[in-house]
Amino acid sequence: MTLMEINAGDTAWVLVSAALVMLMTPGLAFFYGGMVRVKSVLNMMMMSAITIAVVTVLWVLVGYSLTFGGDSGHVIGNFSEVGLSGLIAPEAVSGTIPTLAFVAFQLMFAIITPALISGAIADRATFRGWIAFVVGWTLLVYFPVAHSVWFLDDGNGGWIGDKLGAIDFAGGTAVHVNAGAAALALAIVLGKRIGWRKDPMRPHSLPLVVLGAALLWFGWFGFNAGSALSAGTTAAVTFVNTQVATAAAVIGWLIVERIRHGKATTLGMASGAVAGLVAITPACGALTPVGSLILGVVAGGICAFAVSLKYKLGFDDSLDVVGVHLVGGLVGSLAIGFLGTAAAPSAVDGLFYGGGASQLGKQALANVVVALYSFAVAFLLGKVIDKTIGFRLKEDDEVTGVDQVEHAETAYDFLGASGLRGHSPLARPQAAAEVDNETTEASKEGANA
Template identity: 55%
Template sequence: MDQGNTAFILIAAALVLLMTPGLAFFYGGLVKAKSVISMMMMSFGAIGLIGVLWALYGYAIAFPGAEGTVAPWSIDTGALGLGNVLETPEGAAYPPLAFVAFQATFAIITVALVSGAIADRAKFGAWMIFAGIWATVVYFPVASWVFNFGLAEDGSFAYGGWLTHGLQDVFGVGTIDFAGGTAVHINAGAAALALALVLGKRVGFAKGISVPHNPPFVLLGAGLLWFGWFGFNAGSELAADNTAALAFVNTIVAPAAALLAWLVVEKIRDGKPTSVGAASGAVAGLVAITPACGSLTPFFAILLGAIAGSVCALAIDLKFKLGFDDSLDVVGIHLVGGLIGTLYLGFFANGSGLIYSGALTQLVVQAIAAFSVLAYSFVLAFAIGFAIEKTIGFRIRNEDEIAGIDSVVHGEEGYVLTDAKA
C-alpha cells in the first residue's frame, strides 16, 4: 500500500467535505437576511443525510464493481453497509475506504448544490425527502455511469460505466469527465431547474427585487469552495503525480480567468464590477474546469475559464427572460458552466480533441454524456419534486415567505441585534 497516495486521497476528501460548508456560506450570503439559516441548513442537512445513505447503499450503487459492468443500473450487494470494503486487498495502492470517503464528499456537495435554486421558499423537511430520493435514483446511478471504471492488470478496462467504457466500445473514445462536470454540475443544475419550475417564483420575483444580504459571506464561501476544489480536482487523480499537479494548476488559472471575465462583463453591462460577481465568476470557472482539469494545457484552461466566466455572467439573466426563478443561479453557473466545460473537451482535450485528432468523435461522446445526464436528472427531479409538492407540500406559504422563512421553519434568526429579555 502506498501511504503517500493514501494520505493524498484522505486529505483531498477532507478538502472536498469543506466545500459544502463553503457552499453554505456562499449561498447564505446571497439570500435575504431572514433566509440565511434556512439556506445554510439545506447544505448541512445534505451532509448528514447523504453521508449516512452513502455508507448504507450509495457506494454500492455508484461503484458496483463487477467486471464488464456497463449497465446504467447495478448494485453490489456485498458493498451494502460497506461490508466488503473494510479490508485492504493485498497489493492495493490505497485502502478502499479512502476511496469511499473521497466519493462520499462528492455525493454530498452535489445534492447541496441543488438547494440554491429553491432559496427563500422551501420546507426543510420536504427538501430532505427530495434530497434522499434524488440521491438514490439519480446521483448514485449517474456516478456509476461516469466514475465506475477501473483498469485490469494488462491496462484494459476491467469494468466501467456506460458513459466511459460503454461509449468507448462504440466510438473508440469514452467520455472525459475528470472530476464531475456531468455527474456533479450538469446533474445538479438540471435538478435545480426542475425544482425551480415545480416550486414556482418567489413573491415579487423580478430583476433587482432582492440583493445579497451579506457579500462578505459570499466571498468567504467562494474562497472555501476554491480551496476545497483543489481536493475535488487534483484528488480525482487518486495519486500524487504529474496529472494531479496539472489538475491543480488548471484549478488555479481557469477560475482566475473566469473571475476576470465576469468582472469585465459586469463593467461593460452595469458600469461596476462587484464582489458578488468576482465570487460567482470564480465558481463558474471552477465548474467549467472540473471535467477538463486533467486533459487541458494551462493555456487552454485559461481560455476555458474566460469563456465560462463571460458566458455564465450573461446566462444568469436567462431566468428573467424565460420566467423561471432559479434563486441563486444554479442553472446559470452549474448547468451552463458544466455544459461548457464538458463540450469544450471535444475541441481541446489533449490527444483526442478536434484540434489534435482532426475528428469530432470526442465532441460527439461528450455531448451524449452531457445531454443524457441533463435529461435523466431533469425528468426525475421534476417528478420527485412534483410528487412532494402535491402530497406533503414543498413550498412554504407566501405569508410565511414574507414574514421570514428562518423563524417560521427553524424558529431561529440569523442576526439577533437586540436582547429580547432586556
C-alpha cells in the same frame, strides 16, 4: 492485491483531498447563505448542512455499493458491498490506496452534489420537503449517474465513461450538469418567490459570499487534483489547470459585467470564480494550462450572460445554479472536444489538436442524456413531494421568513444588539406584540397625564 501495494503518499493525498472536498459543503453554505435575504440565512445554510448527514447515511448503507460495487447493465452497481461490507479488511485496496480512502473521497462528492441544487429554491422550500428530495434524488439520480460516469472496468463498466468514452475527470457531468438540471426542474416546480422581479432581493452579506467562494476555491483543489487518486504528475497538472481556469474566469466574468452594467462587483468576482471552478472540473485532466486559461475566460463570460436567462425565460433560479453550474458544466465538458490534447493526462485530442469531432460528440451526448434524466426525475419527485408532505412554503410563511417558520431561529440578534425589543423585522411575533402593548399603555398614560 496485498497490503504491501498501498502507497502512503497516495493514501495521504486522497484523505487530505477528501477533507478538502468536505470543506466545500460548509463553504457552499456560506456562499449561498450570504446571497439570500436576512430572513432565509439559516435555512439556506441548513439545506447544505443536512445533506452531509443524510447522504453520509445513504452512502454507507447502499450508496457506495450502488455506485462502485460492480456493474448492472452499465447504469448502476449492485448490493455486493452494502454497509461497506468487507471494505475494512487490510486487503481491501483500490489501486494504491485503501478502498476506504476511496470511499471517503467519493462520499464528499455525493454530499455536495444535491447541496448545489438548494440554491435554486432559496426562500421558499419546506425543510421536510428538501430532506425528502435529497433522499429520493440521491438514490434515483446521483448514484446511477456517478456509476455511469466513473465506474470503469475495461468496457464492462458505466455506459458514459467506460462504454461511450466521454471524459469527466472530476464531475462536470456527474456533479454540475446533473445538479444544474435538477435545480432547473425544482425552480419550475416550486414556482417564483413572492415579489420576484418586484421586491429587492439583494445578497444580505457579501463578506459571507466571498468567504464561501474562498472556501470553495480552496476545497476545489481536493475536488479536482484529488481525483487523480495519487500524488503524482496528474495531480499536479489538474491542480495548476484548476487555478489558471478559475483566475481567468474571474477576469472573464468581470469584463462582461463591466461592459453590460458599467461596474465590476464583488458578487461578480465570487460568481466568476465559481463558474471557472465548475467549467474546469471535467476538463482539468484534458487541457494544457493555456487551454485552461482560454476555457476560464470563455466560461466566465458565458456564465455571466447565462445568469440573466432566468428573467427572459421566466423561471426563478434564486442563486443562479442553472446559469453557473448547468451552463458552466456544459461549457467545460464540451471544451474537452475542442481543447483536449493527448499530451494531458486524459490523453484525448480535441478538434483544435487534430482529433476530429468524435470526442465532442461523446461529450455532448453524455451531458444531454444526464441533464434530461436528472431534470425529469427531479421534476416528478418535486411534484410528488409537494402534493404529499408539501414542498413549497405557504404564502404567509414565506413572507414571514423561512428561518422563523422552519427553524424558530434568526441569524442575527438585532434585539440583543440594540437593547430594543420588537424594533427589528426579525423579532418573534410574541416579542413584537409585547412592544405594541407597552407602547399602547405608555401612550395612554401620557394622554391621561
